[in-house]
Amino acid sequence: MESRMEGDVFSGFGERYQMNGKLLQNFQKSFVQVQDILDQNRLLINEINQNHESKQADHLGRNVGLIRELNNNIRTVASLYGDLSHSFARTIDASSEGESTGTLKSDGKANNQKRFRTG
Numbered sequence: 001m002e003s004r005m006e007g008d009v010f011s012g013f014g015e016r017y018q019m020n021g022k023l024l025q026n027f028q029k030s031f032v033q034v035q036d037i038l039d040q041n042r043l044l045i046n047e048i049n050q051n052h053e054s055k056q057a058d059h060l061g062r063n064v065g066l067i068r069e070l071n072n073n074i075r076t077v078a079s080l081y082g083d084l085s086h087s088f089a090r091t092i093d094a095s096s097e098g099e100s101t102g103t104l105k106s107d108g109k110a111n112n113q114k115r116f117r118t119g
Contacts, residue, residue, distance in 0.1 A: 023091045030080050037073045037080075044070045 048066050051059035
């Protein structure tokens with residue numbers, strides 16, 4: 001295993017930071033959306049429970065729409081998490097590809113290039 005020089009460790013740091021910063025912003029935005037939806041779901045569930053306990057026909061009828069809204073919210077949360085997962089996987093793949101294509105050491109020599117043996 002080859003030792004890494006200080007230049008190797010920091011090569012591409014700026015690019016990775018920008019990519020990770022963007023990823024972090026996307027995560028934060030999505031998590032805020034998810035939290036808002038989950039807070040709304042909590043309110044919906046409380047209202048559904050109150051309507052159910054009241055046993056009044058109009059309240060029970062209203063639960064049908066509330067439950068539909070709750071289900072749509074759950075689908076939205078699942079979609080947001082799916083998008084986050086996909087975005088994260090793409091970022092990791094891009095980062096791995098960047099590392100495997102090689103960078104230059106401070107002395108100008110290539111680093112991280114794959115070597116193949118013949119015969």
